[in-house]
Amino acid sequence: MPRRIVALSRRTRAWPLWARYLATAAIVLAAIGFRWILLGPGEGYPYVVLFPAVIAAGLVFDRGSSVVAVLLGALLGVLLFVAPAGALRIPHATDAVALLLFLGAGLAVAVVIEDMxxxxxxxxxxxERLAAAEAAQDVLRQEAAHRRQNDLQRLIATLRLQSQTSRDERVRDALDEAIGRMRALARVDMRFERHRGEDATVDTRDLLAGLAEDLRQAGGAELRPIAFSVSAEPHEVPREQAIPLGLVATELISNTLKYAFPEDRAGTVSVGFRREGEEFVLSVADDGVGFDTAAAPKGTGLGRKLVRALVAQLHGRAEVLSGEARGGTLCTVRFPVRLPEDAAAARPLPASEPPAAGQAQAVPFPP
Known part of the structure; x- marks a missing residue:
C-alpha cells in the first residue's frame, strides 16, 4: 500500500500548483456535499467530514494542499453550518472554540502527513535501491560462479593433458586422482548454485540425490551393472554444513565406484541420510568386495584424509563397518544438527557399542 501511495503522489505532486489546489478544492467540496447529504443543511458538526479531506490532500498532493483544505473547509463550514447560516460571523463562543480546534488539529495533521x-x-x-543492489549482486554472483566453473574446467583440462603426456604411471595415477576430485568439486559447486536460496540453505534430499546421479553418470555406472539407491530425508541445512556434507558424500560414493566393484562386478550402492535426535547420519553402503581397514590404501590415501578433514569441519565422526559377516562396506558419518560456535564447544559423539560375537565391527574411519 505505501508503495502505491508513493507511486501516485510522484505523479500528482508533479502537477502545476493551480491544478493541485483546484483538485484540493474539489476534494473539500465533495466532503462538504457528503456532510450535507449525511446530516442535512442544518447547523451542527460543521467539520466532522473535513479531516478525511485534509488527510487525502496531504497524501495525494503535499502539505500546502492540506493547508488549503483546512482553510477552505473552515470557511465553508462556518458559512454553511454555523449560525447564522450564510454569514461569516461566529456569535457563540463554543463555535469559535470548535473552529480553533479544527484549525489547530488540521494544520497539525498537515505537518504530520507531510513528515510521514x-x-x-x-x-x-x-x-528500491536495496532490490537493485541485490539484483546486481546476483548477476555478479552468477558471473563469478560461471568464471569459477570455467577456471575449474581449464585446470582439469590442463591436468588431463599433463596426465596423458606423462610416462610415469604413478604420476598419471596421481593426476587422474586429482582430476577426479576437481570434477567432484565442480559438481558440488554447481549443485550448490542450483540450490542457492534466499535463506542460504540446501535441501539434503535434493543435494544427495543430485550428487549421486551426477556421480553415476560421471563414473560410467550406467554402463556397468551397478544400481543406485538414495533414501535421504529432506532437511534444510546451512551452507556451512552442506558444503562438507556434499564433498564427503562425493568422496565416499566415488571411492565405492572405484574400488567396490572390480572387473565389472554387479552390485548396489545405497546412500542414506536421516536425523537421529540431535545428530544427522550420512551412510554410503555397497555390497561389493569390501576392504580391510587395517590394510594400506590402494591409492594415495588422500581420499581418506579428505574425508577425515571434512568430517572434522562438521564436528562429527566417520566409521566403517567391516567384516566378513556383513560383506561389502558401510561408511557412516555422524555430525551434530547444529554446528557449535567454535570447535571447543563441540562435544564428541558417543562411542559405538562393542559388537557381539560374529557380527561386523564398526571401526573409526582409517587415517
Whole structure:
C-alpha cells in the first residue's frame, strides 16, 4: 500500500500548483456535499467530514494542499453550518472554540502527513535501491560462479593433458586422482548454485540425490551393472554444513565406484541420510568386495584424509563397518544438527557399542 501511495503522489505532486489546489478544492467540496447529504443543511458538526479531506490532500498532493483544505473547509463550514447560516460571523463562543480546534488539529495533521510521506518515500526508495543492489549482486554472483566453473574446467583440462603426456604411471595415477576430485568439486559447486536460496540453505534430499546421479553418470555406472539407491530425508541445512556434507558424500560414493566393484562386478550402492535426535547420519553402503581397514590404501590415501578433514569441519565422526559377516562396506558419518560456535564447544559423539560375537565391527574411519 505505501508503495502505491508513493507511486501516485510522484505523479500528482508533479502537477502545476493551480491544478493541485483546484483538485484540493474539489476534494473539500465533495466532503462538504457528503456532510450535507449525511446530516442535512442544518447547523451542527460543521467539520466532522473535513479531516478525511485534509488527510487525502496531504497524501495525494503535499502539505500546502492540506493547508488549503483546512482553510477552505473552515470557511465553508462556518458559512454553511454555523449560525447564522450564510454569514461569516461566529456569535457563540463554543463555535469559535470548535473552529480553533479544527484549525489547530488540521494544520497539525498537515505537518504530520507531510513528515510521514517523506519517511515512506525514503523507505520505498531505500527498498528500491536495496532490490537493485541485490539484483546486481546476483548477476555478479552468477558471473563469478560461471568464471569459477570455467577456471575449474581449464585446470582439469590442463591436468588431463599433463596426465596423458606423462610416462610415469604413478604420476598419471596421481593426476587422474586429482582430476577426479576437481570434477567432484565442480559438481558440488554447481549443485550448490542450483540450490542457492534466499535463506542460504540446501535441501539434503535434493543435494544427495543430485550428487549421486551426477556421480553415476560421471563414473560410467550406467554402463556397468551397478544400481543406485538414495533414501535421504529432506532437511534444510546451512551452507556451512552442506558444503562438507556434499564433498564427503562425493568422496565416499566415488571411492565405492572405484574400488567396490572390480572387473565389472554387479552390485548396489545405497546412500542414506536421516536425523537421529540431535545428530544427522550420512551412510554410503555397497555390497561389493569390501576392504580391510587395517590394510594400506590402494591409492594415495588422500581420499581418506579428505574425508577425515571434512568430517572434522562438521564436528562429527566417520566409521566403517567391516567384516566378513556383513560383506561389502558401510561408511557412516555422524555430525551434530547444529554446528557449535567454535570447535571447543563441540562435544564428541558417543562411542559405538562393542559388537557381539560374529557380527561386523564398526571401526573409526582409517587415517
Amino acid at each position: 510521506h517523506k519517511a515512506v518515500v525514503e523507505l520505498v526508495e531505500a527498498n
